[in-house]
Amino acid sequence: MSTETISAQQAAKEASKAGLLRELTKGILRENPILIIMLGLCPALAVSGSAGDAFGMGMAFTVVMVCSNVVISLIRKIVPSQIRIPVFITVISTFVTIVDYALKAYLPLLSRSLGVFVPLIVVNCIVMGRAEGFASRNPVAASLMDGIGMSLGFTLIITLLGSIRELLGNGTVFGLAVMPAGYQPFLLFILPPGAFLVIGFLMAAQKKFFPKGGRQ
Amino acid sequence: MKATFRLVMVLFIVCALAAGSLAFVNAATKERIASFAREERLEALRQVFPEADDFREVVPGREWEALKAGQRIGGVLAASIQGYSGTILSFVGLDRTNVITGVKVLSQSETPGLGAKIAEERFLKQFRGLSPAEVALRRDDPAGKIDAVTAATISSRALTVSLRRSLDAHLKGDRK
Numbered sequence: 515m516s517t518e519t520i521s522a523q524q525a526a527k528e529a530s531k532a533g534l535l536r537e538l539t540k541g542i543l544r545e546n547p548i549l550i551i552m553l554g555l556c557p558a559l560a561v562s563g564s565a566g567d568a569f570g571m572g573m574a575f576t577v578v579m580v581c582s583n584v585v586i587s588l589i590r591k592i593v594p595s596q597i598r599i600p601v602f603i604t605v606i607s608t609f610v611t612i613v614d615y616a617l618k619a620y621l622p623l624l625s626r627s628l629g630v631f632v633p634l635i636v637v638n639c640i641v642m643g644r645a646e647g648f649a650s651r652n653p654v655a656a657s658l659m660d661g662i663g664m665s666l667g668f669t670l671i672i673t674l675l676g677s678i679r680e681l682l683g684n685g686t687v688f689g690l691a692v693m694p695a696g697y698q699p700f701l702l703f704i705l706p707p708g709a710f711l712v713i714g715f716l717m718a719a720q721k722k723f724f725p726k727g728g729r730q
Numbered sequence: 731m732k733a734t735f736r737l738v739m740v741l742f743i744v745c746a747l748a749a750g751s752l753a754f755v756n757a758a759t760k761e762r763i764a765s766f767a768r769e770e771r772l773e774a775l776r777q778v779f780p781e782a783d784d785f786r787e788v789v790p791g792r793e794w795e796a797l798k799a800g801q802r803i804g805g806v807l808a809a810s811i812q813g814y815s816g817t818i819l820s821f822v823g824l825d826r827t828n829v830i831t832g833v834k835v836l837s838q839s840e841t842p843g844l845g846a847k848i849a850e851e852r853f854l855k856q857f858r859g860l861s862p863a864e865v866a867l868r869r870d871d872p873a874g875k876i877d878a879v880t881a882a883t884i885s886s887r888a889l890t891v892s893l894r895r896s897l898d899a900h901l902k903g904d905r906k
Contacts, residue, residue, distance in 0.1 A: 563842060589744075597737050601744050608748040612755045619759035622766050626837075683843065701843045 534659045541663030547640045548671040548713075549720045554640040558672045559709035561631045565688045568676025570624040571631060572669025574617065578609045578635050579644065579668075583661030585609075586649040593650075602645045607636045640664060671716065678712050679703045775806050778832035779823035793900070796823065804831065807900050811892030813838060814845050814884045822857070822893050828901065830865070833857040833893060838885075845885030853879050853886070862897035865890060 545551060548558050557575070562568040585605050593601045614632045617625035625632065635641065644664055649657040677687050683704030685693035702708050775785045775794060782796035782803060794806040804825035810817055816839035823831035835849035847853060856876050857865065866874030867887055878886035 593740055593744075594733070594737055597741050600741060604741075604744050604748050608752060611752055615755050615759045615763070619762040619766070622763075622770075699843065704842050 534655060537656050537659035538663040538666075541660065541665070541667035542670065543667070543720075543724055545664075546667040546671060546720075547643075547664050548668060549717055551640070551643070553643050554638050554668060555713070557631050557634065557638060558668070558675060559706070559713060561628060562672050562676040562679055562709055562712075563704045564627075564680045564684070564686075565673060565677040567624070567627050568672045569669065569688075570621070571628055572665070572672050574613050574628065574632055575635055575638065575641075575668055576662075576665035577613050578606065578638075579641055579665045580658065580661040581609045582606045582641055583644055583649040583657045584654060586645045587652060587654045587657035590650045598646075598650060602642065602650070603636070606641050606645065610636045640668060675709065675712055675716065679708050683708060774821050774834050774836055775823075777834045778821045779804060779806055779825075780832065781825075796825075802826075805900070807896045809892040809896035811888050811895075813888040814840050814882075816840070818848070818885070818889055818892065820889060820893060822896065824862070824897065824900070828861055830857050830860050830862070830897075835889065840882070840885045845879070845882040847879045847882060848885045848889050857893070862894065862901060865894045865897060 541547060547553050548555065554575075557571060561571040582602075582605050586602055589601070589605075610633060613635070614625070617628070617632060644660060648660045652660070681687050681692060682700045683702065684699050685691060685697045703712065772785065775796075776782070779785075779796045782798050784797040784800075785794045785806065786797060787793075788795050788805070792808045795802050796804040796806060804823060806821055806823045808819065808821055810819045812818075818838045818840070819836045820833060821836060822833045825831050833854045835854070838846065838849055840846045840848060860875055863873055864875040867876050867878050867883070867890055868874045869878065869883075870887065874890075876886070876890050
């Protein structure tokens with residue numbers, strides 16, 4: 515953690531394109547929030563029963579993550595450290611509520627299938643973790659990139675998880691039939707245990723094919 | 731003292747800004763959310779009673795009159811019950827001769843792939859054209875005409891029983 519912060523600060527000080535790009539890409543694989551940092555597993559497991567829901571969750575998460583990272587980075591110098599946690603929570607929950615209302619008003623069907631997991635982004639440990647661990651110590655541009663990168667990583671994995679579960683458990687991906695008509699859906703995969711099985715295999719695959727993840 | 735004051739001020743300003751923006755978002759979306767809820771309910775009413783062209787609320791949230799060209803041609807009842815997991819909320823339409831015109835499940839959280847199939851047309855179409863006395867599972871009641879969804883007897887029974895209860899209560903009330 516500390517070495518990462520120092521290197522992140524150096525990268526930010528240089529303000530070079532490469533540094534910002536690094537902040538952006540690290541969330542996708544090298545420091546993927548789900549597979550490597552292993553935060554936010556609860557929504558990742560709970561809302562990945564279908565690819566559509568998972569992608570919607572990823573998008574809702576992206577808005578909250580990016581906005582809260584930027585705002586927290588903007589106000590990082592005026593917020594005394596004693597009250598930083600309540601301030602972060604206020605900022606995050608404000609964005610979550612905005613996203614929740616916007617979904618209810620403009621995408622009511624998605625809002626219904628995501629249910630309580632949109633309000634629960636408030637306590638998503640990735641958002642909180644990035645606020646405390648990154649945005650509160652780094653300039654706005656780097657925090658923006660970090661937020662986008664983490665969101666990409668989260669959306670990528672949760673959508674992948676949702677696609678695999680929907681494919682095996684229902685024979686479809688994003689509601690489109692993929693498997694041949696005679697395919698007998700493997701129901702277990704859209705039930706909760708399926709989420710654990712698939713994420714286990716995803717983590718194993720990451721360890722096998724991208725063994726550098728998590729290390730510099 | 732000064733430091734404490736600063737803490738209070740920062741937290742106060744942050745919360746005030748948050749509250750202000752939430753009030754704005756609420757005002758901007760309230761109308762849309764409410765109109766969607768109305769729209770959705772009207773759509774559900776139309777689905778359980780396709781013949782009617784208008785609905786009038788008799789008991790808020792529980793009972794509607796189905797109207798066609800201003801004439802009452804039947805009613806729609808809401809039913810809710812605790813299913814296998816969570817509440818199952820459904821609508822049932824009943825015409826003037828006490829024949830069921832349709833059933834729709836508005837919300838449920840039954841097991842995906844098993845109990846959730848009670849919300850599908852394949853199961854719900856069995857109700858159409860039945861009289862209230864026939865609304866029961868075949869395995870529970872010799873007069874029943876409903877086949878449960880395979881591997882989802884509890885969910886099927888919950889929905890059927892809740893519809894039956896609403897229908898019976900409604901018919902008893904009518905006779906008074």
